[in-house]
Amino acid sequence: MQQYPVIPKEEFIDRQQKVKAFLKENALDLFIAYADDKAVYGPAYARWLFNYAPHFEPCCILIPAEGEAVILTGPESDQFIYATSHCRNVKVINEFSHPGEEYLFAQVTTLESVIGQMRKELDRDISKVGIVGLEMIPHLLYEAMGAIFGPGNMVDIEYQMLKLRAIKSENEIRVIEYAYFIAEKGLQAAIRSIAEGKSEREIAAEAEYTMRRLGSEGMGIDTIVASGVHNTYPVLARTTHRKIGQGDLVLLTIAPRYEGYHGALGMPVILGKPDKAVEEAMTAAIEAQHAAKDALRPGTPGHVVDRAARQVLEKAGLQSHVQYSAIHSVGVIEFEAPILTSAYRDEVQENMVFSIDIPLFSAPWGGLRFENGFHVTKDGARPLQTVQPEIICL
Amino acid sequence: MQQYPVIPKEEFIDRQQKVKAFLKENALDLFIAYADDKAVYGPAYARWLFNYAPHFEPCCILIPAEGEAVILTGPESDQFIYATSHCRNVKVINEFSHPGEEYLFAQVTTLESVIGQMRKELDRDISKVGIVGLEMIPHLLYEAMGAIFGPGNMVDIEYQMLKLRAIKSENEIRVIEYAYFIAEKGLQAAIRSIAEGKSEREIAAEAEYTMRRLGSEGMGIDTIVASGVHNTYPVLARTTHRKIGQGDLVLLTIAPRYEGYHGALGMPVILGKPDKAVEEAMTAAIEAQHAAKDALRPGTPGHVVDRAARQVLEKAGLQSHVQYSAIHSVGVIEFEAPILTSAYRDEVQENMVFSIDIPLFSAPWGGLRFENGFHVTKDGARPLQTVQPEIICL
CATH class of the missing domain: 3.40.350.10 (Creatinase/prolidase N-terminal domain)
Incomplete structure (x- = not known):
């Protein structure tokens, strides 16, 4: 790179x-x-x-x-x-x-x-x-x-x-690719540092330090390291001094700003083994992201991509936990238009960049999101990171 | 602590x-x-x-x-x-x-x-x-x-x-003291990491990492690591990829947010030996800060504190480089009222917290600030950091 x-x-x-x-x-x-x-x-x-x-x-x-x-x-x-x-x-x-x-x-x-x-x-x-x-x-x-x-x-x-x-230019694509590269390194640093007794803020420190040394200017949205039911429950979270405990769900959302552009990755991690409800939610969210990714190609009306993801979540009975329309563009704003809602009729175009964020919040077990970035090419959605959405148990 | x-x-x-x-x-x-x-x-x-x-x-x-x-x-x-x-x-x-x-x-x-x-x-x-x-x-x-x-x-x-x-409460004073403690540790980490070939952003990374691990939430004003004439010239600066060179003036401004409150420290550092003009500016700025600190006590009208600092800078022929009124309160905003301008007639009161920032910018050699925090007690201005304003040559 x-x-x-x-x-x-x-x-x-x-x-x-x-x-x-x-x-x-x-x-x-x-x-x-x-x-x-x-x-x-x-x-x-x-x-x-x-x-x-x-x-x-x-x-x-x-x-x-x-x-x-x-x-x-x-x-x-x-x-x-x-x-x-x-x-x-x-x-x-x-x-x-x-x-x-x-x-x-x-x-x-x-x-x-x-x-x-x-x-x-x-x-x-x-x-x-x-x-x-x-x-x-x-x-x-x-x-x-x-x-x-x-x-x-x-x-x-x-x-x-x-x-x-x-519609992003070649230069913009290169800058955004680098922002995602930074985001991925930050995410990995966060995951490596998760351990019993570590505080959310200490984990954020590791992610941000790694990203800053790679050239990040700051954040497009505050780094979220949220753990346990109370802190993961809302869509947004303030990263606190709470110490991670055995069995905790830890939600990571990492969105560096680089040359004014953004990368954004969201990944939940379990310290131990997930509860059945959390595992089911993770499985459905991953499947929903894949479904949206497959639909995300030039010529597809935006609402079709939204539908592809929601359909999977409805089948799993999780639709009411989708608190916002989360398939959004990424550019000089981390969350920018077009946003692929059920009302968005325009077609997806080549060289748009989307974050496919599958959010499941306000659940009895807390909340999570799987969020990954994709560049729309004529052949379909090209991932902007090498990490895959998966169930990570530490 | x-x-x-x-x-x-x-x-x-x-x-x-x-x-x-x-x-x-x-x-x-x-x-x-x-x-x-x-x-x-x-x-x-x-x-x-x-x-x-x-x-x-x-x-x-x-x-x-x-x-x-x-x-x-x-x-x-x-x-x-x-x-x-x-x-x-x-x-x-x-x-x-x-x-x-x-x-x-x-x-x-x-x-x-x-x-x-x-x-x-x-x-x-x-x-x-x-x-x-x-x-x-x-x-x-x-x-x-x-x-x-x-x-x-x-x-x-x-x-x-x-x-x-x-007027700050005891709890606020304790929180602000801790914010200054974080700021000082961040400043020291930045100074330790300054070396030929290190980039401004890498130095900022060290300061922010240290502060985040100590509990900082983010910044009250973006971390400034500015080096050389071009980057230190303006009052505000974007910390860049520029690599520090021998003889460079490096300006540090470190302002962590902690529990919503702030500490703010500004310190210029020289890699090598300062030019005569820079040394004179530093000497005058330090003297101006001491003068303002001595004036900063309960009962003193605000404009008197401003005058004390400006008088020193005028004597040194530097007055036109003072681009803003920089003796300001610190609280839930890093730069908040009261600001002790020449027009500020109210008296300084016990348990106010002030940043005495002596800014000299838009100079042929660039710019600098010495900024330190003080708690107004009945006995005068109590420093909120242990670092002293001084000429640091690395």
Whole structure:
């Protein structure tokens, strides 16, 4: 495996060209993307367009249909953007200042004045805007936008941009493959370290250490090492100081972020022998994952893949433990669209990347997930890891 | 050092009582706190009131002046809240659902219906609300609140609640002390691992591994291992694959989160001998930190502490490199109010906890910070670490 694959600068520029082409086709003047450091969803568009990961302060990316893009941010991030992305046009706006802070040497402007200047420099009207990340935009910023453009001129184009993001390039596939490589090494380190008396957090430490040394930037979703009925019961878990005991079910969910992209693996492990109910659930979940994998190929409508997995779980009487639709894409967000729900009618396409996550939670014995990654090729779903879903008893 | 100090459940309940008392004193009917998984600011109020750290989905905490509190969240978090906090009243609302997802077995309500039910059960009007986390509230949620309460009835009480949070209890001091203990061990592990040819990310791996094994949950601000002029130049940095070279300035910023609280240490290290300019900057920053520490005692107006540090830096001709006001409180946010700016007139009080961060950035030679933590006692500022700010040459 080549060490440290990256997305080349040209590809980021190409993505911006695609956004500009979309604006022109849809008679929009400006693209606005909001991004922040929310752990799962926050950085997506800043990373996708400029390889920039906001931290501490949010940002807005403005791409006019004609002319140079600009990133708007707070007073502590302008040099951070210059140092870590290829953007050479950053402006600090008052809307992203930290209340109670004082910046004696910062040049601070406002969204309104940036748009005014853009209108002047480009010598054209900028009134119709397409927005992504809308759901996350804080209300004060949204109101400032509304005052400038008029709410009727602000169009949510998330769905169309998600479609652009859904088909991965060769570079993206290479980066995601490496993220899964890291995830697998992390998972293996976690499994090796499971022993009676070890705490969940110590096991997470081993997984994260292994991944960090291989180049992981952090996590797309917090590392889950959950053990016993109480801690494995919910879909999400906080990794605690609880010590693993004999007979415990230990649920591992490992999702490193690498160059802004993700790998995600979920695996339950038993210290000892599983109860009959746990063994049956594991067997059904593995079978469901295989069924979804077999269905996951170009041309298959998304809901058919969902059905393939659910059918197996229904036969095993486990359907009510499937708490969310878990066959989802993986990219600059660990859990991104398209999500293959029973309502998803579009077809799976070549070079999409899916996580087939089979979740069984809120059961009397706790919960588990088998989660693995697949690259959709013309020949079907290609696994992005070498580990197989299986019943592991330590 | 006692292992694993925690905030006892009674203290969380006591905090809610204080919020209720505040509501009554101010003729408010309901307290609303928004929280999410933004890396630095997101979880603050959920952690402070319910020991709950939202992840993946946001939440809103509603505390009526009389009656039981409720946490509103998305369909994947209700059992997560029950498993990790003492809250026993969680409702899933549509406003926090994930678009494109499908929850076949979830019971989902709306903010409006929750408030309607609360009015009925408590048999009283709920119209005047005090809000915190307002700055972060997504606009759709804010509009839903506005439609229910009327914008004129929504009062921002962030400032008053920050005042409540600013004075730390004995339990909080113990937890923060432990966070600094972890931070110090992490810092030392990082320093030990610095060597020619080691990458920034490998050094971060050593710091984080050490801290995770000691109980850290994650980071209050991303671990910074920045080296060389380009990477140390900005206030924030992304820890990269860059390999440390002879003569490099290496900036470490280590801020673990432990039980929702933080420690934060910043230390520059030189591999070799420092340039004259770097040595002068280091000497001035250390002197500035000592000056601020000496000024930091109960009764001193905040701006006096800021002045003490700035005066030293001005004398050294370095004032324009101080890019932000960096003497700030530490608690459930790594960088929280009060921030001792030149405009901060209130007095420092006993049992506040401050980080004295002396930042010098955007210099021709790059940037650095000396950051250490102090507990304000009646006798002055008590260091929360044993490491001293000093010029370290490896």
